[in-house]
Amino acid sequence: MGQCEWVWEAAGGGTQGLLYKHLCLLLIQPKRPARNMWSCALTLCLLLTAFPGGDPAPPDPKYMLLVPTVLHGGSEEKFCLLLSHLNESVVVTLTMGLERQNETLLEKQVMEKEDDSCVTFMTPKLDAPEVAYLTLLVDGDSLHFTSRRSVLIKPVQNLVFVQTDKPIYKPGQKVQFRIVSLDENFYPVSEKFPAVYITDPQGNRISQWLNVELKKGLTQEFFQLSPEPTLGTYSLIVEREKGAPVTHSFSVEEYVLPKYEVQVKLPATLTILGQEVPVTVCGRYTYGKPVLGRINVRVCRKFSDRYNLCQGEEDGVCEEISQRADPNGCISDVVNTKVFQMRRAGYEMKIIASAKITEDGTGVLGGCSWEPNEQ
Incomplete structure (x- = not known):
């Protein structure tokens, strides 16, 4: 099968002209031009496609500024600036402008084509959130561009929790309560409160603590209720040096035991051939929640003649x-019906079930009874 032999001659001399993207002259000298002319021409087209000539246009200068959109006042923050494809020496300036002040965060000369730097800076302390504007200026002999973006600076506010x-x-x-202060990373922080006070349902201040200082982020206090206080919702209010007060509510009520009912379920009809009696007992408070405790159920078949029973006899x-x-x-x-002797006379033709629930925590007893229909 015929083969093609190539002789490369780079324009301007030298065989490395293609590597340096110079225009090349390709001479084809096939040994068997008749049979291999088309295959060699195809190979030439592929080579010309794979090695195009000419210099590409240089990329445009680019930049990327990374900074959080929300900054915390009076704390350390960081921004990062990336410059690439610079074709000349430039001076880079980044400023932060607020309503009453301007601050230069970065000013330097960049002589390299690439520059990547991160800078830490302190944000100003503020009493209220404020919008600041970051202005980036890149200035050179022929390169000039400016970018401006807004960020929000929020004053640092600790998280305060009140618990009873x-x-x-x-x-x-006795009302026992604690106050906890945490930073935004949930670490305990010391904080001082001008006043902590309790108001009754009419809004009257009935007790207070002044200049309460949290050591290691925690303090605990208590308040003694009177024997006959005003019933209703009380408020525990913590005033802060800056920001809105923190409020926690609790109630004072006369305790009334919750009411509940006991439900006993048996089959509506029993036969003397039945071997088992299914029994289900449930306790429910009047507001729908289940009653937890011990349930005692008594399922009985009474004697038909109970007037001749001796004292103490079942x-x-x-x-x-x-x-x-x-x-x-x-x-x-x-319950197995064998104990009830369903075929035997002398018993009532019905089953009676009674149940009692002893409520957990209080020991309160509640109960009911149920009788199926006679057969």
Whole structure:
């Protein structure tokens, strides 16, 4: 199969003209021009496509300024400036302008084509948020450009939290509270408050603490309620040297035990052939939440003649269940009917179930009973 042999002659002499993007002259000297002329010509076209001649245009100078859009007053901040493809020596200036003052953050001469620098600076202390304008000026013999952008400077404000040991108090109880101060990174910081005071539901100031200083970001105080205070919502207010006060509310109420009901569910109809009686008991407060505690259930079949019973004798046959309520305030179980002797005479033809719930924490008892229909 024929082969092509190439002889390269660079214009102006030398075989390295192509490497330096000079115009090249390509002479083709095929050994067998008749058979290989088209393949050699195709190869020539590919080579001319792969090695174009001419110098590309130099890239334009570019810059990139990185700075947060929100700065914190009176703290260290940082900006970074990147300059690239400079074709001459320039002087770079970055200024920050506010309503009452201007500050030069950077001023230097750049002689290299590339420059990358980050600068730390202090922001001014402010009493209120203010918009500042950053102006970047790059000035050279033939290169001049200016850029201006806005940033927001916010005064540093610590986070203040007020907590009470519980949300509701009874008359005569002690109200214990704490004040916590944290910076924006959630580290405790010392802070001084001109006044901390408590107001009653009518807005009267009933107790106060002056010049409260937080050491290591925490302080704790207490307030003793009177035996007959005004019932309602009280406010604990922390005044700050700068910024809005912090308010926390708590209630003083006469404690009333919450009411709840007990629901017992059995099948509406029982037969003498049934071997099990499913029983479900639930406790619900009047506002819908479940009652947590221990549930005791008593399922009985009474004697039909209870007038001839001796003192202390049971008036029927009973089965008992005692379980803790699940998170929904319920228990479910089954009772074997064998103990009730369903085919035997002398018993009432019905099953009675009664249940009691002992509420966790208070020990309050609540209960009810339920009877299915007679068969």
